[in-house]
Amino acid sequence: MFWDWSYTWEIMPVLAEASIVTIQATVLGFILAAVVGLLLAILRMSAKPWVSLPTAGLVEFVRSTPLLIQIFFIYFVLPEFGVTLGALTAGILALGLHYGSYCSEVYRAGLENVPRGQWEASTALNLSPYHTFRDIIIPQAIPPVVPALGNYFVALFKETPLLSAIAVLELMQTAKILGSETFRYTEPITLVGLYFLVFSLVAAALVRRLEYWVKHRWS
């Protein structure tokens, strides 16, 4: 017997509960990523090289090292500097920073696509850099890149199982605990796989609709 249905029904509620933590980590992590990404993108576009170069270096650094190590780093290293975070908080922070650096590239593409004339017009109207960004540039730069951000949302969602490495009780960790209690790994891990498959297919379909909507609304 490869698949035990009664066991499947038994573990379903436990996994459903754990999926709340997964969704929590995804949503909070992505909000952080969206904010951090925008900040990094603006800093990277700065005309002052002592601002833009370190930012570029930071983004490249975060993008080319593994998320797992970054999670470990935040979870284990920050306490040495007196900042003790819960596992979930540390995980969300790591996800947010990692994907923030990815999102910053997306934002940058959006910002660079705003015609130069808009900047020049803002200068002519004597707008401060803050007002230029808030009222002129960002409203034009963000909508076209929303679908690309959506793709990173799905990607971030699929990375949340990494939080199991620092014992956050999300789906993967719960499935592993269930498996180690009963020595039946087939059902929990397959269910987790299915969960991710269904959600990311649905999310990908939504992103595609969003893309369609953006294209028609903004052209």
Added chain:
Amino acid sequence: MQTRGIIAVCIILAFTAGLAVASFAGFREFLPGLLQGARITVLITVLGCALAVVMAFVAAITRMYGPAPLRWLAISYIELFRGTSALVQLFWLFFVLPHFGVTLEPLTVAVVALGLNVGAYGAEVVRGAVNAVPRGQWEATIALNMSRMEALKRVILPQAVLAMIPPWGNLFIELMKATALVSLITIGDLAFRASQMNQTTYRTVEIFSIVLVFYLAIALLITVGMRALERVAARGLARGRSS
């Protein structure tokens, strides 16, 4: 912009390495163990990339030109591996497959899982690049009475390969980063060594900083290698066109 980014990375790299050497007496003590881990990481990266490239070409070509049942198989492979997370796939192959009577070495599981995962993303890259070859090229092969396979092999793919090199570079780096996950299925790679040393010595800052620099160095190597490959491929294609 790109070169400026790379310069900045090099600065950070040099700075961190300098910091590690200068202020951390433990550097010498940790280095041998970490180097051994790095060997495993590089091994899995290389084998995984090779598998990913093979899977990507097979899946993409089957998806585009295969007979219907095979085409569905290719589509389900691509969607399945793109839709679930790499860690779930890794655990599935590691924990669940033995229940079906297939027990693989952890190293094999790692290479297969990462190769299949990145291969699924790569299939879309290959498909995009093949579709981007101008229609006229296909029409010319028909005019020359080439079979479809012959046309792909001799006309379409050589042109498509050049366009795929940059996205493949990104995918290889993704794969390299994903190798950190194999530490969770008991393979002694860089990440595994790091958390092991961390548990025995508690010198977290030193160990993880060194490890981050290691991964960064591998990523830079991949970037530089792919740039070189792109130049070589571009030159080859240009020569093919002019003769």
